Amino acid sequence: MNQTERELLEQARKAMRDDKNLAEALSGLLKHGAWPIFAGLINDIAQTRGEEFFRAVRPEEALAQEFNKGTVNGLLMTIELPNLIIQQMKSVREPDEGDE
Numbered sequence: 001m002n003q004t005e006r007e008l009l010e011q012a013r014k015a016m017r018d019d020k021n022l023a024e025a026l027s028g029l030l031k032h033g034a035w036p037i038f039a040g041l042i043n044d045i046a047q048t049r050g051e052e053f054f055r056a057v058r059p060e061e062a063l064a065q066e067f068n069k070g071t072v073n074g075l076l077m078t079i080e081l082p083n084l085i086i087q088q089m090k091s092v093r094e095p096d097e098g099d100e
Contacts, residue, residue, distance in 0.1 A: 016092070023089035026082035039079050046075040 001009075029035060049068045057065050 019085075019089055019092070023086045027086055030082055030086075042075050042079055046072045049075075 049072045052065065052068050053072075
């Protein structure tokens, strides 16, 4: 194995450790008693903004409506992202010594 391959393998291992640490931290976050309160708050805000989608808007209000759509999607992604990262880490194979 040449130096470039060794460097790439070490970078991959470091990235895997970092991702694993992130998944463990997020798992702890989801288990924390404050998470349901935070998630409920985010969902309430998203629902309030989302209700504006269903009313008719004048053309000059379309930009504000699109902004609200983006905001709601971002808020909902905030709630889903920890679970997605944790699930992805469960399906990733760590590089082992045989990869050298």
